[in-house]
Amino acid sequence: MLYFMTLALINGLCIGGSRAINGKLAQHQGALAASLWNHLGGFVFLSLLLGCGAAALHLPQHAPWPAWCGGVIGAGFVALNSFVLPRLGTLKTALLVIAGQMLTGVLLDRLAGQSHQSAVVQLAGIALITLGLYVSKRGQAKPAAAAPALRATR
Numbered sequence: 001m002l003y004f005m006t007l008a009l010i011n012g013l014c015i016g017g018s019r020a021i022n023g024k025l026a027q028h029q030g031a032l033a034a035s036l037w038n039h040l041g042g043f044v045f046l047s048l049l050l051g052c053g054a055a056a057l058h059l060p061q062h063a064p065w066p067a068w069c070g071g072v073i074g075a076g077f078v079a080l081n082s083f084v085l086p087r088l089g090t091l092k093t094a095l096l097v098i099a100g101q102m103l104t105g106v107l108l109d110r111l112a113g114q115s116h117q118s119a120v121v122q123l124a125g126i127a128l129i130t131l132g133l134y135v136s137k138r139g140q141a142k143p144a145a146a147a148p149a150l151r152a153t154r
């Protein structure tokens with residue numbers, strides 16, 4: 001279990017780094033271009049892995065149409081992140097995305113009957129992430145607004 005938890009944590013670090021890189025690229029070339037470069041880079045990387053024999057490539061000719069939606073959703077995810085990250089910042093974007101992922105996870109687990117926790121506990125986790133976003137927003141100092149007030153009292 002610890003092994004898989006470590007892999008999930010590493011995956012989160014990779015996602016955070018990828019978001020920052022794509023956000024910076026989106027500032028210069030646009031969100032859709034950032035998404036294109038992200039997926040093109042991923043395609044080249046996976047092609048190299050497949051070429052080295054890391055996995056066998058089997059095209060899903062008879063795959064149902066929902067199987068193809070993951071790539072479309074992934075491209076939209078990268079484009080949206082690339083668009084909002086420079087405007088909201090990395091922390092706020094990450095917290096909102098994580099809250100959305102948790103909400104989706106709770107809903108999908110409930111629909112599939114795989115949830116072993118109460119809905120209240122799961123929704124409390126989402127609320128705590130949202131509270132973290134609120135606290136991070138309130139904790140920001142505004143030095144430009146504070147400076148005139150300090151000068152007025154002297």
